[in-house]
Amino acid sequence: MTTPNLASIMLLVEEAGKTVLLTGDGHADDILKGLEAHGKLDNAGRIHVDVLKVQHHGSEHNIHEDFCEAVTADHYVICANGSHRNPDLDVLQTIIDSRLGAAAGDTNAGRPFKLWFNSSAKRAGTEKRTEHMEQVEKLVKDEATRNRWRIKHRFLTGGSKLTFEI
Numbered sequence: 001m002t003t004p005n006l007a008s009i010m011l012l013v014e015e016a017g018k019t020v021l022l023t024g025d026g027h028a029d030d031i032l033k034g035l036e037a038h039g040k041l042d043n044a045g046r047i048h049v050d051v052l053k054v055q056h057h058g059s060e061h062n063i064h065e066d067f068c069e070a071v072t073a074d075h076y077v078i079c080a081n082g083s084h085r086n087p088d089l090d091v092l093q094t095i096i097d098s099r100l101g102a103a104a105g106d107t108n109a110g111r112p113f114k115l116w117f118n119s120s121a122k123r124a125g126t127e128k129r130t131e132h133m134e135q136v137e138k139l140v141k142d143e144a145t146r147n148r149w150r151i152k153h154r155f156l157t158g159g160s161k162l163t164f165e166i
Contacts, residue, residue, distance in 0.1 A: 012040060012049070018166050021047075021071065023055035028067035031055065041070070050166045051075045054095070058087025068098035074113055075166065081119035082129030082136070089139055096143050100150065112150050115140055120155035 008024030010031060023031055035041050052073035056062035057080035076095060080086040092115070099113050117140075121133040137155060144151040 010034065012038075019049040020051040020053075020166070021049045021073070022053045025056040026062065028055070028063050032067060032070055035071075046070050046072070048072045049074075051077060053077045053079070054087070054091075056086075057084070058091045059084070060088040060091055063091050063094070065094050065098065068094050072099060072113075074111065075116060076113065077116045077118070079118045082121075082124045082126075082132035085132050087117075087136060089135060092136065092139055093143075096140075096151065100147060110150075112152065114152040114154065117153070117155045120157045122157045 008026060009022065010024045010026045011022050012035070013020040013022070021031075032041075032045075035047055036045070041047050047070065049071070050073065052071060052075070054063065054076055058078050078087045078092075095115075099111075117136070119133060121130050121137055124130040124133045140151075140153045140155075144153055
């Protein structure tokens with residue numbers, strides 16, 4: 001972990017029964033420790049939020065299976081454009097699998113969820129990033145096709161805006 005990554009802002013916002021977890025460039029273990037220290041995890045060590053901003057552009061170095069099972073969301077926001085191969089394909093698969101696999105006793109794992117991307121292959125900018133974002137789109141769209149009622153997605157394309165209400 002670099003000093004700038006450790007210094008990034010991580011916070012849990014709670015307002016009118018809604019929750020948003022902003023993870024910055026934090027590491028999964030640090031985020032979980034913070035949630036635990038503030039008594040935000042249930043007896044099984046889990047939390048469900050309305051919105052999770054996936055940490056560090058969906059990098060494989062900052063998120064793991066235990067985190068994905070402990071922290072679930074109705075909306076996952078992924079800010080990455082294919083640079084440095086982020087979001088990582090294995091990270092996306094882990095998020096999806098954690099929701100579809102329904103960890104023992106997790107009442108939220110079977111609920112529908114949506115993946116929001118602030119980019120797309122059309123907006124990636126370079127050939128290398130475009131190729132990666134094409135792989136991201138294929139993975140997500142294939143999973144959404146297999147699991148129609150449970151997975152939705154939105155990629156930011158052209159002049160569209162990425163907004164939603166919780």
